[in-house]
Every structure is written in C-alpha cells, then in structure tokens.
Amino acid sequence: MARNVILMIAACCIMLSGCSGIKNIQDLTYIVSIGMDYDEEKDEYTVFLQGLNFVNVAKQEGGKSADPIPIFVASAKGETLNLAIRELYKLSEPSLYFAHVKNLVISKRILQHKFKDVVEEIGRNRFIRPTLHIVTTDESIEEVFNINALFNYPAVYTVIFKKDIYDVDHNEIRPVPLMKFLREYYEPMNAAKLPSVKINKTSWKAEKDYPVLYFDGYAVFQNKKYIKDLTFEDSLFLNWLMEKYVAIDERVDVEGKLAAAVKLESPKLKFQYEENASSPKFSIVLSIRADLLEKVEDISSDRLTSLIEEKIKTKLQSLYLDGIERKIDYLNAGEKWFRMRPEKFAELKKTGHFYLEENSLTDIQVKVQIFNFNSYKFNE
Template identity: 85%
Template sequence: MARNVILMIAASCILLSGCAGIKNIQDLTYIVSIGMDYDEEKDEYTVYLQGLNFLNVAKQEGGKTAEPVPIFVASAKGETLNLAVRKLYKLSEPPLFFGHVKTLVISKRIVQHKFKEVVEEVGRNRSIRPTLHIVTTDESIEEVFNINALFNYPAIYTVLFKKDFYEVAQNEIRPVPLMKFLREYYEPMNAAKLPSVKINKSGWKAEKDYPVLYFDGYTVFQNKKYIKELAFEDSLFLNWIMENYIALDERVEEDGKLAAAVKLESPELKFKYEENAPSPKFSIVLSIRADLLERVEDISPDRLRSLVEEKIKTKLRSLYLDGVERKIDYLNAGEKWFRMRPEKFAELKKHGNFYLDENSLTDIQVNVQILNFNSYKFNE
C-alpha cells in the first residue's frame, strides 16, 4: 500500500514538472504591431516592433489621471523581415512574444517596390495570425507607433486596433484583415484595398496640439499590382457601398447651394449582366435608406429624394469611369461575372486586356427611400 502511494506521488510530480517552462504573463514583451519600411538604394528593410505591457493595455480608472505609460518601439535593419527581427531578440528582456500581433503597418515605399515579396512572406509566416489587420502609411512608422489615443488612453485604442467593422459607426473607413485582403489580392478580376493611416496634429488640442491617427483613404491593387492612392471621400463612398456596415452623411445641393444634409444607410447593390456578352456588360440597381438630418432650404420630399438619387448616381458613375481609366474594378463587377462564366473568363484571359470599358456599365438606377424627416414640416 505504501509503495503504491509513493508511486502515485512520484507520477504526480512528473506531471507537474511539465508546466515548469511556462512563463508568467508579466515575464514577456508583448508585440502588438509590426511596421516595415524599405530603403531602395541599400535594398534593406527596417522593421519596427511596438511593445506594450499591462499598464499600456488597461484604461485609466478612478478620479485621478494617471501619468501616461510610455510606448516601447524597437527597430532593426536587415535583408528580410526575419533577419531584422532576429537582431532584436538579444536586446529584449523580457523576451519577445508575437502571439498577440494585431496590426501590420507597411510603408508606401514597400507598396511601390517590394509589396509582393513582403505580403507573400507575411502570409506564410506561422508566427503571424491571418486575422491581423494590415494598413499602409507614408508617415514615419516610429511616429505612428508612438501616438496614444485621446485622453492618454493606450495606443491599443487608436484606429490601428479597431477589432472589426462592427466598431465603425459612420463616416469612417473600416479596417481590413490580412486574410480578407489576400483573398481579394489574388483574385484575377477584383480590386483589393488597404486603408492608409495618417497623423492629424490639429484636430484635437489639450493645451497644445494632440496628434491622433485616422484612416485617410485606400491603397488600391488590381491583379496583384499596386495601382493608386484613392482619396478619402471616394474611399468612404466605396466602403459604404461595398461593405454595408457604415452610415454616410451627405450634403445635398440644389443649383450649387446647400439644400439639406442626409444620412444614408443600408445600401443594396445589385448587378444585372447581359447573358451573351464576351466580357462583363451590366447595369446597376442601388437601393438606399435615408434620414433627413438638416433642411437648409425649403425643399419638398420628392425633390429631396430626386437630388439625392442624382448625386449618388453621378458619384457612382464617376468612380466607375476613374476605375476604367486606371484599369481598376472598384465595384468588383468582374468577380461576380467570371464566377458564373468560367469558359468566357478563360477566353478573355488569353487577350490580356482589361475587361471593362466605358460602355461596360450600361445603366445605373438609384432608389432612395427617406424614412425619417427629423420633425421637419413640409407644405402640401
């Protein structure tokens, strides 16, 4: 009996010893963002790591405002991402931990010169989760990483760390997960978009200018190639149409004068393709719900609805024509077409030309339903 008890205790000790290598959570340096820049002359990458501890993670509670907790940013140069990061391991105690990386920030120099190599390397790296968000910037990455949220909230409350599109309410560009971007990036007839992050130093003040981060537009790719930077207003409009998770505040003009402001929600975009066309040829039907926010001029509901429909139709056609000129399928009309017609897509692919032209979009119908007039009175 005694012998059996001794054996049981010995076995328990062996099992417990298996946890001896596990580190306490405070004994690691948690990397939450990785930034990458590129020097074309030296053919060399610069990698930035943003590290936080638990004081950085928690919002400040209580009546007193705590002193801001510093953000730690490391950098190193190397021929590849892994070789650059390797140099930082010997300089980092507590040791680095990459299991909680949330955001990858890529410079515009990488976008223009080394994007394909970088995105492929990141995509196959097992240390990086496919759910992390990816953004571009032409700002100093070190400066981007050293910016806190408003009221000295930690950096993880900035736009770099929005968890998903459900945190975006209105008039904002949504974040893009790496997995979603790669799926669009490798599509043969599709535009892929990454938000571009900027620093604003004049919008907020706290005795002096208080810099904040925001998304300023899209970096656009087509057929695995970088094409252009899309301005914020066009990016927001495209985001609103394609994602359907945000609301859009829009000014309405009549004869060049501001007549009203409306809130646009729940867009439903439908394509109608011509069956026997050798390349995508289609019309668009866009249905929208709207609320009247402000009425500046005396305008009837029918006239207001007509002005909103005409403005959205004009913006949609303008964006489409810009895409045709630059060989970008902003609306992803080609993807929906070729999935239903693989044999025509194979034939079209042989010629190698862009599959849309000015006549590919045959008609645009916009239907606006105004649900709330915000207590404004209208004459019969």
C-alpha cells in the same frame, strides 16, 4: 498502499515540473504591431516592433492611471522580415511575445517597390496570423507607433486596432483583415484595398497639439499590382457601397447652396448582366435607405429624394469611369460574370487584359427612400 502514495507523489511532481517554464504575463513584451519600410538604394528593409507590457493594457482598480505609460518601439534592418526581427531578440528583455500581433503597417515605399515579395513572405510566416489588420502609410512608422489614443489611453485604443464592424463609426473607413485583403489581392476580377493611416496634429489639443491617427483613404490594387491612392471621400463612398453596416452623412445642394443633410445607410447594390454579351455588360440598381438630419432650405420631400438620387448616381458613375481609366474594377462587377463563364475566365488568365470598358456599364438606377424626417414638416 505505500506504493500508491509514491505513484501519486511522482505524478504530481511531473505535473508541476511541466509548468515550470511558463512565464507570468507581466514578464513578457507583447508585440502588438509590426511595421515595415524599405530603402531602395540599399535594398534593405527596416522592421519596427510596437511593444506593450501587460501594464499598458491591464485595467487598473479604481480607474485608469493618470500617468501616461510609455510605448516601446524597436527597429532593426535586414534583408528580410525574419532576419531583421532576429536582431531584436538579443536586445529585448522581457522576452518578445508575438502571439498577440494585431497590425501590420507597411510603408508606401514597399507598395511601390517590393510589395509582391513582402506579401509572399507574410503569407508563409507562421507567427503572422491571417486575422490581423494590414494598413499602409507614408508617415514615419516609428511616429505612428508612438501615438496614444485620446486622454493618454494606450495605443491599443487607436484606429488601427479597431477589431470589427461594430467598432467602426459611420463616416469612417473600415480596417481590413489580412486574410480578406489577400483573397482580393490574388483575385483577377477584384480591386483589393489597403487603408492608409495618417497623423492629424491640429484637431485635438491638450495644452499643446495632441496627435491622433485616422484613415484618410485606400491604396488600391488590381491584378496583384498597386495602382493608385483613392481620396478619403471616394474611399468612404466605396466602403459604404461594398460593405455591410456602414452609414455616411451627405450634404444635398440646390444650385450650389446647402439645402439639407442626410444620413445614407443600408445600400443594396445589384448588377443585371446581359445574357449573350462576349464581355461583361451590365446595369446597376442601387437601393438606399435615408434619414433626414437637417433641413436648411425649404424643399419638398420629392425634390429632396430626387437630388439625393442624382448625386449618388453621379458619384457612382464618376468612380466607375475613374476605374476604367486606371483599369480598376472598383465595384467588383467582373467577378460574378466570369464565375458564370469559366471559358471566358480561362481566356482572361491567358491574356491578362482588363475586361471592362466605358460602355460596359449600360445604365444606373438609384432608388432612395427616406424613412425618418426628423420632425421636419414639408409643404408639398
């Protein structure tokens, strides 16, 4: 009996000693974002860490604290991401904790000069999870990391921390997970897109200007090469076309004058390929659900539908032609065609030539159905 008691006590001691190294959550510095910039002259990276203590994100009893909680931003220079971060370990108490990194913010200088190297380094780095979001900016990364959300909510409520499709409002560009970006980046038939984050310092005020973060467009890649920045309007339109659960508001003009405002959602984009063509030749059928938000001018429902279809067709054609000029497949039209023809894909890999031409797109059909007229009456 005594022997059993001794064994039980020994087992309990072993279990307790195994937990002795665990730290309390308030005794860690949570790194939630990593930023990277590059100095071309010095061939040197600057790494930024955005750190939050548990008090930054914990819910307070009785509501949010009225006093703003500071954001801590660290920076260090080095030849690589790991060497730069190593410099910060000895300068950081409480200890750095990387298991909750949510964002990777990369400067436009890296896109232009060192992106291939950075992508390869990110891909093999064990503490960077493939589910985090990756964005780019031409703003100061330190300034981006020091911006809180509205009403002094902590930085984790800003746009770069939006988690999934249900966090995104309509008329807003969607964040991109690293895993999805890399899949498109290494795909020779797809355009890969990085959201570009900007600082707006004039729209909100709280006794003085209150800066906020927003996505203002995409940085676009094709065949592992950074090509161009896409404007917000074109980025939003492309986001709406290619992603699910995205809606946009559009104005409808008659002879340059506003006639109505509509909400467009649930686009269904279909490609119809010519069977015996030696390179991708296809037509597009786009079906759209629309809701009437406002009717400003007297206009028939048929005329309204026709104007929406004409406007969307023009925007789609313009985006395609811009892609031809820049050698970008915005619509990912080549992917399905090449997957059905592995021998053509082998030729593409050898030559590296761009596979679309202006006449590759033979026709565009846009079909709009208005479901909700918002109690407006029409005299047909």
